[in-house]
Amino acid sequence: METHCAFEYSLIIKNIGKIETLETWNNNLVVSLNNGSLIQYQVDQISKNFEFQATEIKRIQKFTKKGITQMSIVQPKNILIALFDSTVQLFNLKTMKPLNILCSKKALIFSYNKRKTLCIGLKTKLLIFKWKNNTFQKTIDVPITAVPKTLEWFKATKICIGFKKEYILMNLRDNSNKQLFALGKNSQPISTKISDEEILLGKEKICIFQDPYGKAPRAYGITWVDSPKNIFYFQPYVLGMFSQDIRVRTLNTKRLVQNIEIPETISFCYGENENIRFGYTFNKEGIWRLNEIPLLVQVDMLCSEANYEEALQLCQLVDTLDTVNKKEKFNTIKIDYAFYLFNKRKFVQAMEYFHEVGCDPRIVLSLFPSLVPPVVSQGFSIPTIKIKKLDENEQLEAIFGLIDYLQQTRNSPNIKTKQNSLEILKVIDTTLIRSYIQTNISYVTPFLRLPNYCDLEECEKLFVESELKSELIELYKTNEKHEKSLILIEKESKKSGDITTFVEYLCLLGKEHLELIFEYSKKLYQINPNKCLKVFIYEKNDKEEFMENQISSRGLPRMTVKKFIQENLPNLIIPYLEYVIFQKKDSTQDFHNDLLLFYYEQIQYLEDLLKNTLSDKKKINKLQITKNKIIEKINIFAKNSKYYLPQKMLDSFPKNRFYEERAIFLSRVxxxxxxxxxxxxxxxxxxxxxxxxxxxxxxxxxxxxxxxxxxxxxxxxxxxxxxxxxxxxxxxxxxxxxxxxxxxxxxxxxxxxxxxxxxxxxxxxxxxxxNLSKILDYLILIIQKTTEVKRRCQITKNLEKSDNLNLKSKISKKSKRQFYIDQNVLCMSCGKRIGNSIIGIFPNGVYAHMSCIQNKHVCPKTNENFSDYSENFY
CATH class of the missing domain: 1.20.1310 (5 helical Cullin repeat like)
Structure with a gap:
């Protein structure tokens, strides 16, 4: 089996002297020796097997007085930052000519931030520079309490400093600092930057993650066998430098990927050229090049080792694939991983991956031959991994995982975009029914009440074999097979004597199933007449709204129902009409007429019974009480209803009885x-x-x-x-x-x-x-009333007379207003002479030709409206 490796490495430069540090950009490598010399190499690949050749293109003797201990390249500006002999100086990267000296003494370490910020660490302070006007210019000095060993930037305002005994986080905006954690006795501070939001700090055998707020963003650290001399981040790996080798671990899973057998290294630099990532390190033997094995190759290696989680993380970093191909690669890995997890009996996780990639459900169902026939998965490419046979407990656990997967898949919006989506949904829902029967039968009925695509014939056969009668009824209901349901319900009701289900089912049928309601309500009436009425008066409530998608709303036509009940269920006609009129407030005239007439018919029926019942006093009393109640109903209804025809009632009710009711009817006409x-x-x-x-x-x-x-x-x-x-x-x-x-x-x-x-x-x-004395009180009352009326009339007369006088006074005042107009006066509307024309004068004193006045209520000059004025004009 191929073993996963992250890097290929080789010694490319030998025996060049004692190296202090090195740096790279593109295919160039700059090496500083301890004697102050600087050598520039061009590194080219000479074969496809990761063989490289370094060609010396420039050597500058005595480039600095002493060897450069730290270098950093600002490539967009073609600047080399170098630390040597406690001095930090800038050099032109192309010509290597010296430029500005940023710090001429006591410099110990520096750190460059890609946000164009530079920090130089001295024994007692930090010097902060910003790139401006094609050079670094100092902005502030920040005092510190100890000698800095490491510097790592967070963005442009925070920096993490490693001292001999501790790490601190410094905020450059206010010079405040926060202690992170102390170091062990034999530990030296080491650090590497992961991103602007995260760095990795070393403490003995463990490396701890830190964020810009002084907190650990991850619940874990990276643990080594012994303490590394230094650490470097090479996405997605962390490289630990040890005496015997370089150890490569993944950042997220902490897994040891590779031991690179290069001893005694403490420094590392990395670069990228034409999408090839690489790094350099050195020891006594010379300079070593580490070439990253293409991520896609690493992904395949990891998959071959069944390390699918690592493969998925690496796949995210692959830049050589476009979005579509990367997604396909992801899905392939996840499907393989899902089958692997299934084989490891991690059924829930396996089903999560199957759902995540949108895998065809029939591929998944191939893992459950006891639930799904083999023909379902025919024609699908299934991994060659050998699936171990499940025992009974494992089978049950796997089915629980399958249920969750099928539920998520059937509700996914993507399922209906697939070819043969209805066929797939049919397989899913039918399998869900089989799964529920094996795990929890109580889930079957609620599922059937939802919109589903269950195979009717298969589920029918399954329920019959399992003797699941209520579930079979629900299946018929869902698939609009109501007659089959009712046949089964009627049969069961006669056996058990319980008609609850019979009534409830008929109650849920709507007007489109009226014939079925009528047919089976007659059968229900024979079993229990009292319960039959509910079938016709039932209305859905909020709790049963979930049923609306499988059986439509009721909306039974009342007139048709009334006619049916009258002809077939005579004992229910009065209760039905009472429900329609009193509860539903129906004002249909025929209903009101019929209710009164049916009341009368019932009284006649009771009277006939009374005539034939002479010996049983208890029964006579009971019948008499019932009769009196109905008579009372007639009286109340006759008084309160406004919708019956009183003349029809006068013609229908006998003239020698029901006198009070006849009086009500006579009043109505x-x-x-x-x-x-x-x-x-x-x-x-x-x-x-x-x-x-x-x-x-x-x-x-x-x-x-x-x-x-x-x-x-x-x-x-x-x-x-x-x-x-x-x-x-x-x-x-x-x-x-x-x-x-x-x-x-x-x-x-x-x-x-x-x-x-x-x-x-x-x-x-x-x-x-x-005798008049007997009506004396009445006469006094009449006289008092007449006197009061007369007095009220006199008061009213005087008030009206006063209003009349006030109005005349106003008119008199208005009539005293005088206007002097001759032939030379000009019209206030058109500006022409009045002459002998007829004029109109408005209450505001404006006068104009009558022909200039468009509206007798509106002044033609000011547009003032006088419609509410007592007189419009004179």
Whole structure:
């Protein structure tokens, strides 16, 4: 098996003396020796097998007094920054001619930030420079408390300093600092920059990540076997320099990738040329070149080692692939990784990767031959990895992972963009049903209630075999096979005697299934008539809104339902009409008419039962109570409903019964006198007659003389026996010959309602022999009322007279206004002479020709509107 390596390395320059430091750009390499000499090489590849040749193109003896200990290249500016003999100086990179000296003494270390900022560390302070006017110019000095060993920039305002005993984070804006952590006794500060937001600091055998706020951004560090002499970041790897070798670890997974057998190195520089990344280091033997193995090759190596996580991270860094090819590479790795995880019994993680890449579900389902027939996965390319057989517990765990995957996949918007998407969805949903049956049957019904693509025949067969009757009913419901559902429900209801499901199912069927509702409601009626009514009056509530996508809203046509119930379910017609009228507030005239007539029919039916039930007193009492309740309903409904036809009720109800109801119907058709006659002469109830007069009296209507009619009827009938209630609510009777009591009752009526009775009509009706003293109170009330009316009329007359005088006074004042106009006066609208023309004068004094006035309410000069003024113009 091929082993993953990050670098190929070779010794390219030997025996050139003691090297102090080196730096590279493009294919150039600059080397500083301890004697102060500077050598420039050109490094070229001489074969495809990572063989390189270094050609010396420039050597400058005594370039500096002493060897350069630190170099950095500012390539866009062609500047070389060099530290030697405690001095920091700039050089022209092309000619190597010296330029500015930035610090002439005591310089120990420097750090260049690609944001064009330079920091030079002295024993007691830091010198900060900014690139300006083609050179570095000093901006500030920052005091420090110890000798700096390492400097690493965070952006342009924060810098991390490594001292002998600790690391600190310094903010250059306010010169504040924060201690990060202390070093061990035998530890030296080492550091490398990861990005503007992160650096890596060494502490003995561990390297710790830090951010610009003094916090550790990662929950882990990089641990080595022993303490490295130095560390360098070469994306995505961290290189640790040790006595015997260079060790390469990945930044994210911390995995040891490679041991590069180059001993005694402490320095490293890296560069890039034509998308090839490389680095240089040195030891006593000479200068070594490290060439990065192409990332795509590394990715394949990692995949061959089943190190898929590392492969995916490396794949993100590959620049040689376009977006489409990179995505395809990612997906290939993830699918292989998913199968690998599945084989390792990490089912949930495997399914997450399958879903992430949008893998065809049929490939995944090939892993579950017990759930899906082999024919489903035919024609798909499946990795050659050998899948180990799962035991029973593993199979169950795998199915749980599969359920999550299938649920996410079926809800993904991308699934419907695939070819044969309906076929795929059908396989997914049918497999989900099989999975639920093996894991948790309670999930089947809720799933079926959602929009789904389950294979009807397969699921039907599966439910029948598993004896899942409620799930089978739900399957039929979802697929609009309602008749099949109802056949099964009816059969089960007869067996168990429980009709709840039967009722609920019929309640959910809408108007488009009216024939089924009618057909099976008759069967339900035979089992339980009382529960059958719910089928026709049921309305969905908010809790059942989720059902709307599988069965439409109810909306049953009431007239059609009423006709069906009347013909087939007669005992339900009255409850149905009561529901429609009283709860749904339906004002359909036929419903109101029918309800009254059905009430009457029910009373006739009860009366027939009473005739045939002579011995059973309990039953007679019960029937009588029921009859009285219905009569009360008729009375209340006749009074309150406005939508029935009263003439139809008069023709339908018998004339010798239901007197009070007939009185209501007569009032509705305007026959108030006939209605009053019923209360007086049929019911003989003076209290009801009086209340009727009070209720129907209208001052300016047809019933303004209704009290007079009432009194007239009382006085004209001598053969009646009346009853009425006193003020103390006790009932009294007026016998045939008790004229005095009748007269007293009439006098009480006229006294109590004197404002509603014409006195001339009443006096004519009263008996001539009646003693006037008995109606003295009434006469006094009438006189007081007449006097009050007269006084009110006089007040009104005087108020109107006063208004009239005020108006005349205003008119008089207006009429005193004078205007002197002759033939030479000019029209205020057109500016021409008035002459002998007719003019109009407005209240504001403007006058104009009548022909110049467009609107008699609007002044032609000021446009002022006088429409509310008492007079518009003169």
């Amino acid at each position: 305007g026959k108030y006198e006939m209605a009053l006659d019923i209360y007086v002469n049929k019911l003989n109830d003076l209290g009801k007659a009086e209340n009727y007069c009070i209720e129907h009296y209208h001052k300016d209507g047809k019933t303004q003389n209704i009290f007079s009619l009432f009194i007239k009827k009382l006085l004209s009938n001598n053969n009646n026996k009346y009853q009425y209630k006193n003020k103390d609510n006790t009932t009294e009777n007026i016998n045939d010959n008790d004229k005095t009591r009748l007269t007293n009752y009439i006098i009480n009526i006229i006294n109590e309602h004197y404002t509603k009775i014409n006195p001339l009509d009443v006096i004519k009706l009263l008996p001539k022999k009646l």
